[in-house]
Amino acid sequence: MAEGNTGGESLLFLTDEQLRKGIEAMFFAYRGFTDDPDRILEGMDYGRAHHRAIHFIHRSPGTTVSNLLTILGVTKQSLNRVLRTLIEDGLVEARVGKADKRERNLHLTAKGQDLERQLSDAQRARMRAAYRAAGPAAVQGFRTVLEAMMDPEMRRQYQSLREGEK
Amino acid sequence: MAEGNTGGESLLFLTDEQLRKGIEAMFFAYRGFTDDPDRILEGMDYGRAHHRAIHFIHRSPGTTVSNLLTILGVTKQSLNRVLRTLIEDGLVEARVGKADKRERNLHLTAKGQDLERQLSDAQRARMRAAYRAAGPAAVQGFRTVLEAMMDPEMRRQYQSLREGEK
DNA sequence: GAATTTACGTCAGCCTTGTTGACTTTCCAA
DNA sequence: TTGGAAAGTCAACAAGGCTGACGTAAATTC
Numbered sequence: 001m002a003e004g005n006t007g008g009e010s011l012l013f014l015t016d017e018q019l020r021k022g023i024e025a026m027f028f029a030y031r032g033f034t035d036d037p038d039r040i041l042e043g044m045d046y047g048r049a050h051h052r053a054i055h056f057i058h059r060s061p062g063t064t065v066s067n068l069l070t071i072l073g074v075t076k077q078s079l080n081r082v083l084r085t086l087i088e089d090g091l092v093e094a095r096v097g098k099a100d101k102r103e104r105n106l107h108l109t110a111k112g113q114d115l116e117r118q119l120s121d122a123q124r125a126r127m128r129a130a131y132r133a134a135g136p137a138a139v140q141g142f143r144t145v146l147e148a149m150m151d152p153e154m155r156r157q158y159q160s161l162r163e164g165e166k
Numbered sequence: 167m168a169e170g171n172t173g174g175e176s177l178l179f180l181t182d183e184q185l186r187k188g189i190e191a192m193f194f195a196y197r198g199f200t201d202d203p204d205r206i207l208e209g210m211d212y213g214r215a216h217h218r219a220i221h222f223i224h225r226s227p228g229t230t231v232s233n234l235l236t237i238l239g240v241t242k243q244s245l246n247r248v249l250r251t252l253i254e255d256g257l258v259e260a261r262v263g264k265a266d267k268r269e270r271n272l273h274l275t276a277k278g279q280d281l282e283r284q285l286s287d288a289q290r291a292r293m294r295a296a297y298r299a300a301g302p303a304a305v306q307g308f309r310t311v312l313e314a315m316m317d318p319e320m321r322r323q324y325q326s327l328r329e330g331e332k
Numbered sequence: 333g334a335a336t337t338t339a340c341g342t343c344a345g346c347c348t349t350g351t352t353g354a355c356t357t358t359c360c361a362a
Numbered sequence: 363t364t365g366g367a368a369a370g371t372c373a374a375c376a377a378g379g380c381t382g383a384c385g386t387a388a389a390t391t392c
Contacts, residue, residue, distance in 0.1 A: 025308075032317050033189075150197070151198050241380065267388060
């Protein structure tokens, strides 16, 4: 199904025009995707970077700083600035590693869980509405294309996160 | 596969776990989506903001500054900073409006077209690879979900852009 | 014809979030 | 014991958002 590139109409979805529409769809949809959490965060001292950190700490409790660096793809200085404020404000706890004491195992506090819940509720609500409107078959295609669009390294991260959770 | 679901079918794609996967897919895919143009731009004096301006001027030649403001969703000061450098460098031309002389009609110069081509070639190449790998049905679903994810206002913009082109 | 509104440009200043580079501390492992 | 990895810190800087204030020309309204 995927590679059947014989003649006629099978390749119509690969025209430059179709691709351009896909590109603009990504652009506009990503705005919607980030909008709700951004709105919640504004007014607090936090931004999108804090949201990302909170999301992935929630997702993989006990993860280390360097794990987070790999997933987020930023420098440790950038991440550290964000992490520091979250720790100072009591949303994140950094526990010295048990096996390797150089590592810090990151966890959300109750307060951190609260904010995470607020943010992900908003983001999931939009996602749910979109999924519901589009239907299960479209959702399947959505995920397939997005996965194919990732860099191989990001795809590995994405998939290992998936299998990491039960 | 991930969640221990029985074969209920109909609403399984709306579980929080499924939604979370979609959220992370958006995050990782958007990185891939912006990566290639970003790499081309770095080293030049331009960034993602310039790319966006160039894209939409190419897309709607003769568009006005305020049109662009609406589409991009930034302040005029932000856009102006970007536009000014593009005009100074001879990538964009701002012609005084014919009917309304307060307006500036924006066009890419030959030089601007060159960069646009470079950027969109890179972005389309990744998009094409993803589309090809996923197949036409998945692409259809991809676009449907993204469209449903947009804010109504953005969706209008997106659709009016679509109909603008033949 | 005067007043107001619109479209655009610009100056100044601030914030978030990214970057490099240099340096320290801790501590595991060879 | 020593090299290097993990983590943190300080400093400086850039891109690209933002607000507020102001200016000007053109169009519109009264």
